[in-house]
Amino acid sequence: MFKSGFVTIVGRPNVGKSTLMNHIMGEKLSIVSNKPQTTRNNIQTILTTKDYQIVFVDTPGIHKPKHKLGEYMVNSAKESMKEVDLVIFITNPDEELGRGDKFILETLKNSKAPVFLVLNKVDETTKEKVAMSLAKFSQEFNFKEIIPISALRGKNVDKLVELMVENLPEGPQYYPEDMITDVQEKFVVAELVREKALRTLRDEVPHGIAVDVIQMKQKENGTYHIEVDLICEKDSHKGIIIGKDGQSLRKIGESARYELERFLDSKVNIKIWVKVRKEWRDNQNLLKELGYKKNK
Ligand SMILES: Nc1nc2c(ncn2[C@@H]2O[C@H](COP(=O)(O)OP(=O)(O)OP(=O)(O)O)[C@@H](O)[C@H]2O)c(=O)[nH]1
Ligand SMILES: [Mg+2]
Structure with missing residues (x-):
């Protein structure tokens, strides 16, 4: 059975969305920096194997926009959650569940697709903080899976992809197998x-x-x-x-x-x-x- 689907990656600015997508693709297709609001457009990349095809959507960080460009960015991210098969919500472990994440959680409540919580950057935090985050977030939303990872180091990323595939429906190969992105x-x-x-x-x-x-x-x-x-x-x-x-x-x-x-x-x-x-x-x-x- 061939599986396929669209997987969008959303979260606050700077949490590591683009880093994760690049790591999975094994190629830098989306730019990365330590400054928030690096990504400005939805960027699609396509991972094809003999068993499945995943179309990832890397999105701009969701934030409170201060100008028209910001509005465009946040709208792009929100739009990406419509008509996808799976939503990956990335955040970084911390004791507090901040306003930014609370706002995104509200948006996620309208999602028809299952949502994974990905706690990224575990390489720069403690097990205790990860456990605390996990507890806080699971009180707020019924996540299909919760996975702590390090996108930078590649820790647990294979496991994450495995879980994505498990949760994708049977479907066609949407794009040719040698196509890796929709951007020019x-x-x-x-x-x-x-x-x-x-x-x-x-x-x-x-x-x-x-x-x-x-x-x-x-x-x-x-x-x-x-x-x-x-x-x-x-x-x-x-x-x-x-x-x-x-x-x-x-x-x-x-x-x-x-x-x-x-x-x-x-x-x-x-x-x-x-x-x-x-x-x-x-x-x-x-x-x-x-x-x-x-x-x-
Ligand atoms: N230590 C550590 N740093 C990470 C990890 N993942 C990403 N980073 C760093 O976090 C910063 C932001 O990464 P991006 O991938 O640009 O984050 P983003 O969520 O796409 O950010 P926007 O496009 O601005 O929304 C960069 O400096 C990355 O190197 C990780 O697992 N561990
Ligand atoms: Mg980005």
Whole structure:
């Protein structure tokens, strides 16, 4: 019996949703950083074996939105819970059950699909805290399974996938077996550059960044020529992004090139243009242009 289904991964920002999906896929398809609100779109990846096909949906962290981009992100995450076969709710073990998680638990009550609770980052906490979290959460919701894991170290992740498969219905292979994601190459390129900006910059600057790929060409010798606009919200941010003697921008460019060469398996030349688009996160037209469109 072949099993298949859609599995969405939801939770607060920064709990490790993208790390988990990447670990299961064995490939970095969704960017990761230690800053909250890294993921901005729903990203589908597809894991196919001879026995099953799981379509994962990595979603933006659910938070209280402060601008239109935030609203788009939270809506994307909520939408993902409709018409899926399984919901993976990730959180990190702590004694307290905070407001963010309480809000998500409320949303989950409308879910028709079974919900797993995944307590992630057990590598940086104690058994006692895991046990306490487990007790608190199970009072609030009837979870189909509760699994403590470390997405970073891969601890218990195989077990989690096994339980997912057990809970999936018999079904068809939705996608060809060699398809691993629904996102375009250009999207991954933009995201990888944004990841390097997120990792290089501090404070409020990285949250106001968007990346637009304006050119991507492969020469006959195989080298890619990539040009991107790195969009920020303020003139002062532009200065910070470029940095003293262009140091910061150079660092972003170099780390992006390194990772893009691995992703594209070719040599890469990259040019980054820093542009200011005031308040783009609240500008519906700019959001659309930058690919933050309403979900299908
Ligand atoms: N110690 C530890 N760190 C982890 C683990 N999983 C993820 N992280 C770290 O937590 C941070 C956030 O990880 P992400 O995967 O980007 O989290 P996310 O839930 O996708 O975050 P958003 O996209 O912002 O909602 C990164 O610095 C990861 O390296 C884990 O199991 N253990
Ligand atoms: Mg993420």
